Amino acid sequence: MRKVTEKTPDLPLAGLRVTDFGQMWAGPHLSQWLAVMGAEVIKVETYLRLDFMRMIGIPPGFARDNFNAGTAFASLNYGKKSITLNMNEPRAQELAKKLIKISDIVTENFGGAILERWGLSYEAMKKLKPGIIYYAGSGYGRSGPAKSRPSYAEIVEAYDGSTYLNGYPGGGPATVGVSPWTDATQAMHGAFAIMAALYHRDRTGEGQYIDGAMIESSSNFLGEMVMGYTMNGELGERRGNRDKYMAPHGCYRCLGNDEWVAIAVDGQHEWAAFVKAIGSPKWAEKAEFKNEKNRRKNQDELDRLIEEWTRQHHQYEVMELLQKAGVAAGASLNIKDLVSDPQLKARQFFIETEHPVLGVLTLPGLPWRPDGKQKGNYSYPPLLGEHNDYVFGELLGLNKEEIVKLKEEKVIY
Amino acid sequence: MGALDGLKVLELSEFISGPYCGKILADLGAELIKIEKPDGDAARRWGPFPGDIPHLEKSGLFLFLNTNKLGITLNIESESGREIFRQLIKGADILIESNQPKEMARLGIDYRSLKKLNPALIMTSITHFGNTGPYKNYKGSDLINYHMSSEAFGNPTEGVDDRDKYPPLRGPMHAADFMTGLTAAVCTMSAIIGRQRDKVGRHVDISAQEALASVTRQELAFCLCEGLYPTRQEGRKRVGGFLYKCQDGYVNIWIGPHWQKLVTMMGNPDWTEVELFKNPALRAEHQQDCNKLIELWTQEHTMADIDRLGIEYDVPLAPVRTVKEVVNDEQLAYRNFFVEIDHPVAGKLKYPGAPYKVSATPWEIKRHSPLLGEHNAEVYKRLGYSKKDIDGLKRAGII
Numbered sequence: 001m002r003k004v005t006e007k008t009p010d011l012p013l014a015g016l017r018v019t020d021f022g023q024m025w026a027g028p029h030l031s032q033w034l035a036v037m038g039a040e041v042i043k044v045e046t047y048l049r050l051d052f053m054r055m056i057g058i059p060p061g062f063a064r065d066n067f068n069a070g071t072a073f074a075s076l077n078y079g080k081k082s083i084t085l086n087m088n089e090p091r092a093q094e095l096a097k098k099l100i101k102i103s104d105i106v107t108e109n110f111g112g113a114i115l116e117r118w119g120l121s122y123e124a125m126k127k128l129k130p131g132i133i134y135y136a137g138s139g140y141g142r143s144g145p146a147k148s149r150p151s152y153a154e155i156v157e158a159y160d161g162s163t164y165l166n167g168y169p170g171g172g173p174a175t176v177g178v179s180p181w182t183d184a185t186q187a188m189h190g191a192f193a194i195m196a197a198l199y200h201r202d203r204t205g206e207g208q209y210i211d212g213a214m215i216e217s218s219s220n221f222l223g224e225m226v227m228g229y230t231m232n233g234e235l236g237e238r239r240g241n242r243d244k245y246m247a248p249h250g251c252y253r254c255l256g257n258d259e260w261v262a263i264a265v266d267g268q269h270e271w272a273a274f275v276k277a278i279g280s281p282k283w284a285e286k287a288e289f290k291n292e293k294n295r296r297k298n299q300d301e302l303d304r305l306i307e308e309w310t311r312q313h314h315q316y317e318v319m320e321l322l323q324k325a326g327v328a329a330g331a332s333l334n335i336k337d338l339v340s341d342p343q344l345k346a347r348q349f350f351i352e353t354e355h356p357v358l359g360v361l362t363l364p365g366l367p368w369r370p371d372g373k374q375k376g377n378y379s380y381p382p383l384l385g386e387h388n389d390y391v392f393g394e395l396l397g398l399n400k401e402e403i404v405k406l407k408e409e410k411v412i413y
Numbered sequence: 414m415g416a417l418d419g420l421k422v423l424e425l426s427e428f429i430s431g432p433y434c435g436k437i438l439a440d441l442g443a444e445l446i447k448i449e450k451p452d453g454d455a456a457r458r459w460g461p462f463p464g465d466i467p468h469l470e471k472s473g474l475f476l477f478l479n480t481n482k483l484g485i486t487l488n489i490e491s492e493s494g495r496e497i498f499r500q501l502i503k504g505a506d507i508l509i510e511s512n513q514p515k516e517m518a519r520l521g522i523d524y525r526s527l528k529k530l531n532p533a534l535i536m537t538s539i540t541h542f543g544n545t546g547p548y549k550n551y552k553g554s555d556l557i558n559y560h561m562s563s564e565a566f567g568n569p570t571e572g573v574d575d576r577d578k579y580p581p582l583r584g585p586m587h588a589a590d591f592m593t594g595l596t597a598a599v600c601t602m603s604a605i606i607g608r609q610r611d612k613v614g615r616h617v618d619i620s621a622q623e624a625l626a627s628v629t630r631q632e633l634a635f636c637l638c639e640g641l642y643p644t645r646q647e648g649r650k651r652v653g654g655f656l657y658k659c660q661d662g663y664v665n666i667w668i669g670p671h672w673q674k675l676v677t678m679m680g681n682p683d684w685t686e687v688e689l690f691k692n693p694a695l696r697a698e699h700q701q702d703c704n705k706l707i708e709l710w711t712q713e714h715t716m717a718d719i720d721r722l723g724i725e726y727d728v729p730l731a732p733v734r735t736v737k738e739v740v741n742d743e744q745l746a747y748r749n750f751f752v753e754i755d756h757p758v759a760g761k762l763k764y765p766g767a768p769y770k771v772s773a774t775p776w777e778i779k780r781h782s783p784l785l786g787e788h789n790a791e792v793y794k795r796l797g798y799s800k801k802d803i804d805g806l807k808r809a810g811i812i
Contacts, residue, residue, distance in 0.1 A: 012607030025631075037603050052669075056652070057631065059638045075634035122772075141770070144747035150671070150729040154570075154654025158665035159731040161739045163656070165585035167569060173663055173733050175656055176584050177628075178567025178643045184628045188595050189437075193769040195602040196441050200416040200774050202609060208416075209772040216750055217768040219739065221591040226751075227473025228461035229736040230763040236736060241556060241565075241583050244460070249556060251565070251580035258644065260580050262560035328552035332560035332581045335567070335632050335642040346546035349623050350637075364633045367623035368600045371607065371615045 011038025011370055011377060016198070018105040019044060019096070020080070023051045025153065025180050026137055026214065027109035028076040029187035034105070034194065035079030036366050036376040042099065042391055043080045045384060046087065047413050053077075054384070059358070067384055068357045074381040075363050078353065082382035083391045086413040091406065093118050098396050101128050104201075105194055109137035112148050122209040131207040133197045135190055141213030153180030156214045161222055167238045178335075182218040189217040247295035248274075250303050251332055252310040254318060260332035261315040263306070263322065267292065270327050277325035278309050353380045388412055415442015416774035420605065422446070423501055424482065425489070426511040427454040429555070429587050430539050430621065432478040433594030434601065435509050439481035440767075440776050446501065446792055447482040448489075451810060453785045454479075463759070469785055470758035476782045477764055480754065484783025485792045486812050489520060494811045498522065500796050502530050507601060511539040515550045524616040534614040535604045539597045543620030553621060559589040562625030567632065571656055572647040579645065589625055596624035651697045655704055656733070657711040663733040664711060664719045671728050672696070678726040679710045756781040786812065 016039040020031040028043075028051070035041040045051060056072035058064060085092040096118065100106055106125060108115055115121065115136075122134045136142055139151025154175050157163045160182070167174040190212045197208040219226070228234040241262070243249040251262045265274050268291065275284040283289070283305050288298040295302055310318055315331035322329035333341060339350065351365040361380065370376055392398045392412060406412040420443040424435040432447070432454070439445040447454075456475040463471055488494040499522075502508065508527065510517065517523040517538075524536050538544050541553025542561075559565045565581040573579035583589070597619045604615045626633070635641040643649055654667040668675060672693070676685045684690070684706050689699050696703050711719060716732035723730040732738075740763065745751065752766040767776035789812050793803050806812045 010611075012603045012610075029630075033599060053631075057635045057639065071634040071638040072631040074638075075630040140744050141748050144744045146744040149724065150667075150727060151731075152654055152667045152669075152729055154665050155667055155729050155731045158654075158656075158663075158733045159739075161734055161736045162585045162588070163663075163665065163733045164735050166582075168579060168582065173656070174569030174571055174582075175654065175665065176568060176570065176588070177564050178570060178632050179564075179629045180653070181584070181588070181628065184592070185595065188599050189768045192437060192595070192599045192602050193771055195599070195606055196416040197771060197774070198606060199602075199609070202606075206773050208774065211770040211772075212768075213748070213770075215745070216748070216766070219745075219750070219765045220768045221588055222586055222736070222739075223477035223765050224459075224461070224474045224586055225736045226740060226765050227477050227762065229740055231461055231463045231473055232465070233737075234461060236586075238585075239583075241580065243556070251556075251560060251582075253577070253580070258576055260560075262557050262565070262583075264554045264556050266554075323548075323551045326552070328554050328557050330551075330553060330557035330561040332565055333563045334644065335563045335629060335636045338563045338626055338629075338633065339637065341561075343542050343546045343548040343620075343622065344626065347543055347620065347623070349626065358638070362637045364627055364630045367596050367620060367627045368603065369618065371604075371613075 010374055013037040013039035016040070016105065017103045018042065018107060019099050019103045021106070021108035021110065021115070023109065024053060025076060026183040026186045027107060028053065029184060030135070030137065030190045031107050032076055032079060033188070033191040033366060033368075036368065036378060037370075038377055039105070041080040042387065043077065043082045043382065044096065045082055045084050047084060047384070048086055048088075050384070066357070071358070074355070074358065074361060077381040078363065079377045079379055080382055081387035081391065082384055083388050084385035084413055086410055087118050089411045091411045093120075095392065095396065095411070096120065097128055099391065100125055100132065102395060103129065103132070104198070105133045105135065107135045107137070107194070111138070111150050113142065126207065131201050131205050133194055133201065133207050133210065135194055135210040135212060137186055137190055137212045137214070139214045141216065142211050151214065153183040153214075156182045156218055160215055160218045161225060162218065165225065165236050165238055168240045169238050169242060171238065173238075182214050185218045185221060186212060186214040242299065245292065245296070247292055247299050248302055248306055252303070252307045254310050254315045255313055256315075259315050261310055261318045262330050262332050263318070264328045266328070271295075273325045274322065274327045277322055277327065281305070281309070351378045353378055355380045356383065385412075414774055415777065416771065417441045417443040420444065420507065421505050422507040422509065423448060423505045424509045426509050426539065428456050429474070429478065429590035430594040430597065431509050431511040432456065433591055434537065434539065434597040435482065436478055436480060437595070437598040438507070438601070440778070441774065445482045446788070447479060447484045447783065448487050448498070449484060449785060451486045451488050451812070457785070468758070476756060476759055476762070479782035480764070480778050481780055482783055483788040483792060484786065485789050486786040488811050489522070491811050493806070493809070495520060495522065497793075497796065497811070499530055502527050502534065505531065505534060507535045507537065507605070509537045509539070509597070509601070513540065513550050514538070514544050528614060532614055533608065533612060535601060535608060535617060536614070537597050537601045537617040537619065539593060539619045539621070541621045543623065544618040555587045555589045556583050558593070558621040558625055559583045561622045563629055564589070564625050567643040567645065569645070570650055572649050573645045574647055576645055581645065589621065592628065593619065593621040593624045596627075648701045651700050657704065657708045659711040659719055660713065660715045662716045664716055664730055665733065666707070667729040674726050674728050678722050678728050679707070682706070682710065752778055754778055754781050758784065
């Protein structure tokens with residue numbers, strides 16, 4: 001486990017401050033990258049409308065409405081600070097403006113131009129802080145006929161064509177994976193764009209407005225499909241675990257219950273190595289399997305025969321045996337197997353942090369490590385409003401009485 | 414002006430993950446020299462090809478992934494090829510590579526060796542499992558990595574009726590490779606920012622397995638904190654968007670807090686009043702029954718009808734569209750998303766465009782993907798090679 005530290009002076013984004021209005025998945029995942037990389041991310045929340053993720057994945061033993069116990073929220077918000085502001089209140093809007101004045105970046109992923117309604121258009125923010133980088137994430141973009149349509153990851157997956165192409169060969173379309181895939185594509189394209197904008201700002205002093213449409217980042221992942229259509233009018237096909245050229249190329253049953261292994265054999269040389277590794281069975285000499293083209297044509301039969309062999313072994317056994325022979329193979333891991341996978345363990349992919357409500361909390365880290373012996377900023381996911389006193393007192397200079405009063409009057413709320 | 418103007422990038426990588434990382438940098442203005450083996454990047458042989466006729470200069474995957482790059486050929490298996498590579502390294506800010514660690518060591522171009530030549534170099538190594546750990550030299554691929562990260566185990570999200578018959582499933586196209594490339598770009602960019610401060614280079618170690626496992630973060634949290642883990646059984650999905658059959662295809666509807674609007678949109682059917690579906694918690698418990706009833710309604714409508722009603726009633730939904738509808742989409746056209754790029758061999762084609770709109774330093778296509786070795790003369794001349802030298806290298810099979 002990577003142990004958590006709050007002292008992060010040498011991280012790449014140290015010294016930068018982010019005012020973050022992100023919510024749900026894509027927004028928080030974006031600012032989570034910036035936070036772990038060292039930026040001070042101040043998440044603006046409100047009791048009036050909680051980040052939905054605070055209520056998701058509350059472990060047994062905690063009240064169903066304990067908004068500090070949501071593990072989905074925890075997985076998306078470590079490294080950040082939390083303040084509460086009731087932005088319907090003009091005084092709250094003024095405080096947000098003060099915070100933006102001392103920020104480098106503002107991020108949000110509201111369903112529309114909410115910030116504008118609060119007097120925080122890009123033009124207004126630029127006046128408050130020249131050089132500000134403002135990132136607005138949305139499903140369809142902040143312009144055009146669909147700009148106000150509500151959207152979520154699965155909706156964008158249907159809209160961008162990935163649902164149509166996801167599924168078993170010969171079967172129907174299917175939504176991708178267990179996780180909001182397109183949320184991740186948007187969040188990470190956004191994190192990249194913000195850092196590129198920072199690089200530009202550091203050299204020129206100039207800020208940017210970044211309009212990040214989920215549909216436009218996710219469509220880039222489907223570039224191959226777009227090219228196929230513009231070249232040949234092709235709609236593409238559901239390949240599932242199969243490949244356009246390679247065979248065998250699939251996922252095969254193993255010895256245990258619902259235990260599987262993925263195998264990809266590339267070319268004749270690997271085929272020969274594969275055949276030898278599985279004990280040179282007689283069937284492998286047949287003309288039907290002589291070359292890649294034949295194997296692809298007779299893939300159903302080929303897969304059946306391979307499965308006769310994989311069924312006698314555990315997934316990691318198959319993987320180790322084939323990898324030793326120079327053939328790509330990998331255990332098809334369930335989420336619980338991932339936690340004990342030797343490679344992820346050796347690389348300390350999981351992080352451990354002490355959370356005031358949840359106790360010792362183990363979570364997936366980011367697939368990023370800072371230089372040398374440093375650790376990323378994995379401070380525990382903030383309690384709602386935990387940093388109100390620090391932000392409004394220390395950073396914005398309000399005195400204790402003022403803060404108490406603003407809390408009582410539900411401005412800091 | 415591009416945001417990354419002036420940054421010099423070398424790409425010693427092929428197919429998807431490394432080239433997508435490179436494309437993201439190059440499309441915002443970095444100068445990128447792509448180094449190909451004399452017989453070219455594997456993506457040149459992948460397709461799609463116009464009329465399905467294979468041609469090294471007409472592969473759609475390659476054309477899309479290598480915009481704004483200069484292309485040279487170089488055989489780094491030869492010592493003189495490696496000498497040229499080392500010269501290129503001396504003038505580079507960033508190297509993107511995706512070779513097995515043992516291969517880089519064998520060629521004497523691992524990070525430790527290159528750092529001596531250029532201490533400020535940022536080297537981004539994209540591998541299937543990372544540069545450390547027991548699997549560091551294992552082979553992987555889009556398929557293997559998708560499965561090794563647990564992404565496949567929960568796919569399809571709707572589940573299957575027979576888990577023995579339907580294996581865990583890879584995502585569409587090359588989703589895993591693209592996600593890996595994007596992760597590499599984000600991490601590389603942070604290294605660039607970090608280097609601004611201390612002027613010291615870095616080794617950025619990207620594992621595809623981790624890049625993909627990271628996306629399952631909330632499911633990992635449920636597993637680690639609650640002992641829950643998703644499999645492919647039908648009905649396991651309780652929140653988010655669901656697929657419903659309609660007259661001529663499918664739609665995805667995301668109910669969540671939009672239940673009342675959905676009920677109104679469907680014309681207030683009687684069943685929505687029953688106790689079973691009264692509140693979100695009860696509905697989640699009876700999600701499958703609820704979905705079957707919603708489907709009775711969707712099946713009587715076309716995708717276009719439901720799409721129109723979704724706009725009218727402000728319900729988050731989308732028909733399951735093919736690429737044809739994507740390319741001809743009104744919203745994307747309004748935002749000028751698709752770009753037309755002219756290529757000397759493949760001709761004029763529509764490509765996906767900017768993944769983000771940045772106001773001061775717009776994303777821009779300045780050059781089409783390079784022909785094989787298109788910039789050999791230009792790049793090698795910069796290193797001080799004469800035309801005669803270049804011809805000699807060509808004859809020797811080095812470039």
